[in-house]
Amino acid sequence: MAAFKRFLIGRPLKTTELGEQTLNKKKALAILSSDALSSVAYGPEQILLVLITVSAAAFWYSIPIGIGVLILLTALILSYRQIIFAYPHGGGAYVVSKNNLGVYPGLVAGGSLLVDYILTVAVSVSAGTDAITSAFPSLHEYKVPIAVVFVLLITLLNLRGVTESASILAYPVYLFVVSLLILIGAGLYRIMTGDITPELHAPIGTPIAGISLFLLLKAFASGSSALTGVEAISNAIPNFKSPAPNNAAKTLSAMGILLALLFSGIVVLAYLYGIKPLEEATVVSQIAEETFGRNLMYFFVQGTTALILILAANTGYSAFPLLAVNLAKDKFIPRMFTVRGDRLGYSNGILILGLLSILLIVAFQGKTEHLIPLYAVGVFIPFTLSQSGMMVKWIREKPAGWITKLIINTMGALISFTVTMTFFITKLAQVWPVLIFLPLIVLLFHRIKKHYEAVGDQLRLATCEPAVPIEGNVIIVPVSGITHVVEQSLNYAQSLGVEQIIAVYIPFDREEEGKFEMKWRQWKPDVRLVTLHSPYRSIIHPLSKFIDMVKRKADESNYQVTVVIPQFIPKKGWHNLLHNQSSFMIRTHLLHHKDIIITTVPYHLKK
Template sequence: MLSILKRYLIGKPLKTTELGEQKLSNTKALAILSSDALSSVAYGPEQILIVLATVGAVAYWYSIPIGIGVLILLLALILSYRQIIFSYPHGGGAYVVSKQNLGVIPGLVAGGSLLVDYILTVAVSVSAGTDAITSAIPILHSHTVFIAVLLVIFITILNLRGLTESASILAYPVYLFVVALVIIIVVGLFNVITGNGPQVTHSPIGTTIPGGISLFLLLKAFSSGCSALTGVEAISNAIPNFKEPSERNAAKTLTMMGLILAVLFSGIMFLAYWYSITPNAEETVMSQLGSEIFGRNIIYYFIQGTTALILVLAANTGFSAFPLLAYNLASDKFMPRMYLLRGDRLGYSNGIITLGVASILLIIAFQGKTEQLIPLYAVGVFVPFTLSQTGMVIKWLREKPANWFPKMITNLVGALISALVSIIFLTTKFNQVWSILVFLPLIVYLFLTIRKHYEAVGDQLRLNNDIPDKIKGNIMIVPVAGITKVVERTMQYAQGIADEVYAVYISFDKESEQQMRDKWETWNPNVKLIVVHSEYREITRPLLKVIDQMEQKAHENGFEITVLIPQFITKKNWHNVLHNQSSLLLRAYLLHKRSVIVTTVPYRFKV
C-alpha cells in the first residue's frame, strides 16, 4: 500500500543513465533558482517602509535613496558571484570558496549559515505567500499556519518527483509573476506620468527631514531592504544542475536574474513611495498597490494570485540548493553520508525531506509570522556573502591571474558592503537575530564532531600489514524460550556451523525449570542446556551474565562467540503487536558487546 502511494505521489524510479536528462535549461533554471530572489520584491520594499513608518509617512521619501543603495549592493553581488561561478564551476558557492581560501572553520560557518538560511527561505517564502492569500481572502487569517504547512508538504512532494518536473511546473507561476509586476509597474508609471496617480500627497524627496529620523534608523531600514537580495547566491551553489556548458549558462542566468530583480524592485519601491502606501498587518504593500492602481477587479486578483504563487514556490530555491550544499558537506564528511545518496527520481531526496520537515517545524514555532523570520533569514545569508567575497579577494591576491586586479576590487567592494550589512543587522536588530550567534557555533561544532567520527571510523576500517589472530573455532549460544519448530530450526543451523553449541533458558520458577530440563534431555541431549533462574523475571541481564562467562572461555581458546537468536516473522505486519518481540530488544543489547557476533534465524509463518 505504501509503495503504491509512493509511486503515485513521486512517480516511477528513474535509471542512473537518465541523470543527464535532469539538467536544467536557462529558462527553467531561472524559474527554479531565481524564484526566491524575485519573490523578495513582494516583501523587500515593505520591510523598508515598516521601519520608516515608526517615524511617520513624512519619512517615506527616504525609501528612494535606500532603494538605490540596495541596487548598488545587488550589482556588486551579481558581479562577484559571476566570478565565483567561473572560478568554482563544480558548485558549492560560499561554502567551497570560504573553505578553500579562508580555512575549514570559515567554510563551515558559511555552509552552516546557508543550510539554516535555506530552511528559513522555505519558511519565509511560504509564510509570505500565505499572507498574500489571506490578504485577498481575509476569512482565512485564522488558518495561516495550517495553510503554510500544507503548502510546504506540496512543494516537498513536488521536488521529490525530480528537478526537471518541478522546474517545468514552477516556470509558469514565476514568469506570470514577472508579467504581473511589469503590468503593475507600467500602469502605475503611466498614471504618474499622465497625472492620473493618487490624490494623496507624498513627501517630497530631500526637502523634509522629520523629527525622530536618525542614522541608526536609516541603517536599520537599509538592512531590512537588503532582504530583497536573499537567494542571489543560489545559482552559484547549483551550477552542476545546468546543461553544458554549465558555468556559462549559470552566469547568464545569474545576470538575467539580476536585471529582472533590479527592474522589479526599483519599480515597486518607487510606486509604493509615490502612492504613499502605508504598511499594515492586515494587508501587504503589494495588495494595497494593486488595489490603488486597478481596484479590486480581475487584474488585482491576478496580481495577488501570482504574487502568492511565487512567494510560496520561491521556497523551491531552498529545495534546489539545500540538497546540493548538504551533498558538498557530506562529501567532506561534515554531514551524514545519507545526503550523498540519490533517490528514486535522481534527486537528493534525504536533503529534500530534511528541509521540508525543518521548515514545517519553524513555521509552527513562529506561527507563520513572516516579519519575525525575515531578519534572521537575511543575516543568515549576508554572513556567507561576506565570507565568500573575502575568500575571492584572498584567491586573487594569492594567484594573481590575468586581469586579477579589477576582479579583486569587485569582490572587495562586495565583501565590504556585505560585512557592513551584516554588522547593521546585528546591531539594529540584535533582539531578533541574536540566536545566530548561538546556533552557528553549535552547527560548526556538530560538523566537526561528525567529521571526527568519520575519521575515527576510517582509521578502524583501514587495512594494515598486521597479521590478524586466527579464529580457531566458534561457540554458539542460542537463547530458547521453549521447544518449538523455530527453536528446532535454529538448533539445526547452529549444530551445522559451530564447534560448540549451548542453549540458554531463563526460568522464572522452579517448576518450569525442571520441566524444561526433562523435555530438553529427551528432545536434544547432544546440546548442553544452561538454565538460569531469574528472580525478578528479567531475560536480558541473566543472559548477558552467561555470555560474559562464555567470553572468558572463548578468549582463552581463541574461539569466537556467536549468539544465534530465533525469531519468527509474521505474514502481516500488524500481527507483530500480537507477539512478544523480546528478540529485538535482546539483539539491540547484544549489538553493543564488542566481542560478540549477533545473528538471527528467521522462521516465517504461513498465516
C-alpha cells in the same frame, strides 16, 4: 508500499538518465530565482517600515536607499558570476570561503546557508499562507495546517525530480513577473499622464527632522532583505544543462535584471503614490488597488504574489541538497546526504529540509515574520565571506584582469559587511540567535568530521590492530520452547561443525524449569541445555550475564562466541504487533557487546 511510493514520486530512474534531469535556463530561472524575486513583495515595505518611525515625509529617502540596494545587487551579481566560473562544480559561498579563507570560515558560511534555506521555506510558505488567509479570513485558524500541507506538496514535487518540479513551478513564477511588470507599467503610465498628484509625496531632498545615519543604515539593511536567494544559483550549478557554468551565469544575470526592475519599480511607485505600510494590506496590495481598483487585475497581482511567496520555498529545495552534498563530501555532515533517490535527486536533503521547515512553522505557529531579519543576516554572512574569499583568490593567483575582479569583490565585501554589522547593531534583539546557533553548528560539523576520521583510522588496514586468530567457536542459542523455529536454529548451528553448542532457556518459576529440562533431555539429549532462572522476569539480563561469562572463558583459548537467535517471521506485517519481539530486543541489546557475533535464523510462517 512500493506501489504507493511509485504513485507519489513516479518510476525510478536509471543513473544513466541523470543528464535528462538537468535544467535549461528558463526552468532554472524560475525555480532558482523564486526566493529572490519573491522578496520584492516585502523588501521595499521593510524600508518604509523603518522610515515611518520618523514621519511619512521621510519616504523620499526610499529612493536613494533603493539605489544603494541596487548597487549592492550589481556587486553581488558580478561577484557570483565570477564564483560560477571559478568554482563550476557548485558549493557557492561554502566552497569559496573554505578554499580561500580556511575551513572554519567555510563552515560558518555553509552553516549559515543551511539554516537560511530552512528559514526560506518556513518564512516563504508562512507569508504565502498569510496572503491566502487574509483573502479568506475564515481560514485563519487553520493557518498552520495549511502551511504544513504546502510544505508537504513542495517536498513531494521535489522528490519527483528537478525537471518535473521545474515544469510545474515555472508558470506561477513567470506569471508573478508578468503581473508585476504590468502593475509597474500601468502605475508609471498613470503618473506620466497626471493621474497621481505630486501632493501625495514629499519632494526628494526635503529636510526631515529626526533623520540620522543610523536610521538610514537600518532602512538600507532592511531593504537588503530583498537580495536573499541571490546566491542560490552558484550553489546549484550541477543542476544546469551543459555547459553548466555558462548557463548558470546567464541565468544569474537574467535574475539580477528582473530583480532590479521589479524592486526599483515597486520602490518608485510606493514613493510617488505616497503609500504607507499598513498591517492589514501590503505595499504591493495598496499599489495594485490604487492602480487598478479592486478588479480582476488587482486579484491577479495578489494571487500571483501569494503563489510566488509560497513557491519561493522551492529555491531552498534546489540549493539545500546540493550544499549538503558538498558538506557531506568533506565529512562535515552525514554521508546520507550524498545519496541520490529513485528520481536522481538528493532525496535525503529534500526530506530533512521539509521536516525541519515544518517543525519551525509549528514551533512559531506560522508567525515567522520575526524571522525575516534572522533570515537576511543568515545570507549576508556568507555574502561577506564569499566576497572576501574571492578577494584573497585574486590577490594570490593574479589572473588576467584580476584588478577589476578584485575591485568588484572588494565593493561587494564592504557593502555586505556593512549590512551584516548594521543588522547586528540595529536588530540585535531579533538576530542574536545567530551568535548562538552558528558556533553550535560549527562545533557539530567539527564533531562529525572527527567521528568520520576516527572511523577511518580504525578501519584502515595499515593502522588497525592485527586480528586475533580464532581457534574455535562457542555457539549459544537462546530458546523459548521446543518448536520448529528452535529446531531449525539448532540444525543450523550443528551444520557449522561446531562441537560446543549451548541452548539457553530462561524460566520464570522453578516448576516450569524442571518440566522443560525433562522434555529437552527426551528431545535433544546431544545438545547441552543451560537453564537460567529469572525471578525478576527478565530475559535479557540473565542471558547477557551468561554470555559475558562464556566470553571470558572463551577469550582464554582464543575462541569466538556466536549467538544464534531463532526468530519466526509472520506472514503479514501487522501480525508482528501480536508478538512480544523478544528476539529483536535480544539482538539489539547484544549488538553493544564487544566481540560477539550475532546470527539470526528466520523461520517464515505460512499462515
